[in-house]
Amino acid sequence: MNIRRIATLTAATLAATSLVACSSESESTDTAAESNEPIRVGTTDDNLPEWEVFADLAEEKGIEMEIVPFSDYNTPNDALVQDQIDVNKFQHLAFLAEYNVGAGADLVPISSTEIYPLALFWDGHDSLDGIEGQRVAVPNDPTNQGRAINLLAANGLVTLKEEGLLSPTPADVDQAASKVEVTPVDAAQTTIAYNSGEPAVVNNSFVLRAGLNPDDAILEDDPNSEGAEPYINIWATTPEKADDERINELAELWKDPAVAEAVQESSGGTAVAVDRPREDLEQILQRLEEENS
Template sequence: MTAQNTPATPAVAPPKKRRGALIAAVVIAMLVIGGLLFWLLRPAAASTVKLGVVGASEPYWDTYVAAAAEAGIEVELVDFADYNQPNPAVTEGELDLNQFQHIVYLAEYNAASGEDLTPIGSTAIYPLGLYSEQYTDVADIPAGSTVAIPSDPSNRARALLVLQSAGLITLTGGGSIFDTPADIDAAASKVTVKELDAALIGPALPDVAAGVINNDFVAKSGLSFADAIAKDDPNDPNALPYVNIFAATADRAADPVLTKLVEIYQNSPEVLAGVAEASANTAQPLKTPVADLQASLKKVEAETKAQG
């Protein structure tokens, strides 16, 4: 009879070796768990947010970026030379949000583009001023003179209201945020109006009696806000559409990082002091409820579309 091979009996580890292996396994498990906990509980990395502005050279923006960094948010400022670029950049995802415009401007962009950018917080309201290199008093502007106003629709209508308040023109129907030069009652007006790109009005002042200059271009034109010979009243209840805002896409309106950036702007004494200095104390900081801003946007959008 041929003998068969039988399986070898498994070796039994001595008690000490078993304890050593068990301890090693426990240590490894603890290291793995510890590493996992460290990963889960590690401090969150700073969020990077791209913020579009017009006029990033103003010193308060550096103050704002530093304040955001202290809150754990890295802000990258993206500066634009004109108003036509920041909204499309947010729409296309190149920016997270922007801060350069008032509600009327945003409403006109949304109505024209079919997009859904929305206010996520207010910053301030800035009176719009009339400037001149020839005259220090509106009353001195001769009849028949030419006055320049911005050609973009939102600031054009507001500029016309400034001229009406200054007694230089009369608008049929009393004036509205949708008026154009076609709404001027020429027979009842003292001056004629010429539309120019907002950035060109400052350089054109030697050639006109006066010009309404957007705040972003006042200093660039070699002027100060104190040089204005007339301006509108930011305390007027009808001024809400001209409140400046942070804007983002509608799906990010409640994004906690973006809303935190609004709070930093509104609540930082250093930032607000910088805004005041940059505007020669003309800026009036606001904490308008977001719901009010969004309601105003919808109203102006509807009116804009109705205008057609």
Template sequence: MSISKKFLAATVALPLIALLAGCASSGSGSTDAGDSTGNSDPVKIGVVGASDPYWETYKKAAAEEGITVDIVDFTDYAQPNPALTEGELDLNQFQHIVYLAQYNVSAGEDLTPIGATAIYPLGLYSTKYDDVADIPEGSTVAIPNDESNLARGLLVLQSAGLVELKDGGSIFATLDDIDESASKVKVTTLEASLTPTSLPDVAAAIINNDFVEDAGLTAADAIAQDDPSDPNALPYVNIFAARADDADNPTYAKLVEIYQTTQAVLDGVQEASGGTAVFLTTPVDDLRASLADVEADTAAHGG
């Protein structure tokens, strides 16, 4: 099934300054790594935003099931997938399917979803204007520069009436797809973590959910956003990802289950997201089918 041009998007995806300490891993990919069989190696999970308190809650919940978890923090989205590919991580949890598909196609890799977490809306924020209608003609709006969230940001701007995209846009939209003569604003791209700090210099900015709280904002401050409940949004479900060899690892599947069913973890995620998380337990086969579809479309669009 080919992806609709009206696809909506979700969180969660940009060069990294440096890997933080603790990123070294056994890279064993063992089916019993860190589990109750007595293997002491922790399961290393790469995330963006390890300071969120729910990760400590999650580690404790996993420990109660006999699984030792080590949360490895990254400062942006570019490195968790390469780190997983290279065996420095066992899993990562920071991205949606579209972002993973783009990584797999561009890098020639086969990382795979092993479970869903949530969909998050992508919001447009401003410290100058309380309403999209107040944004002046010809002003500048900033959006993230990574491929999947750039396209998604453009779709949010289009739905808000700020830009017009040629042929209605798609999940592959770029700045070249903006019909400037029909658009109200100019668009500039920045590394995702910098869009919040750009707010004093632009009329508004698309800010990924991971960076909203750090910017001193809440989801309620968004003056526009996409709709995570749209049925076409499956490719934007955030996921746990593993190497293909570990696709059916029972310990990793248990870690997904712990995330999905531990109320204290879900409450923490919801608090960190400003009440915006829409939790999902989408069947893994559906996630993988969606990934295959997006990878095919991504390859057809030149990767």
């Protein structure tokens, strides 16, 4: 297959190369998007089987690509801004909006991929019966914490002091009016809370790693609702490369049935395919950026 991987990039690597990137901004250089060089694709999950299926399809289409793996969620967008890669696929719109606002960047979505529902698990329980008065562990990263709290609020378990918040925090919860107590923990620790007997909202990335059965979820958010739009996963690039035919053709290959089947297998059947026009994605991103400003 016509696929190459290069060494994992980290924040330290990008910091060391940022001066070079900045000093060459005014120079006229060819990028992969403008030449026959491989398209450099950044991701944090290149170990998943769907990438091998995807690579085979790209080879059949005669598109050369080079996978650039990252060890954390912060650096793939930095790498895109610094022209270390041409496109990335690892994030949803809410994450991109937070990055753009925080970094003063203008990265854009070019294609949608999937939504992964966020779910509540409680060992030994198949309903909410008896949950009143319990502590519920939720991921403490800004995006998933807000999404988890909104999941609890939508199901009457917590009451928010103000409705309509995209990313509520525990401080936004009216504890006296709520049925459960929200306990923020590191996302990886939610499964530990689950194993200790506490109800826990577990990020999809950790569900399968912890050996949980997605079918055992008591609650999950509705991926088809308007409230789920911020969590549409995307391919993202810079405005300068957004209309490049090779990059867009590559991104569209992710929608091939063979890739979709592999995604379902690796996600335990939880992934929900999303096919939204770029204009919709841009509008959602703009709205989220305004809310984050």
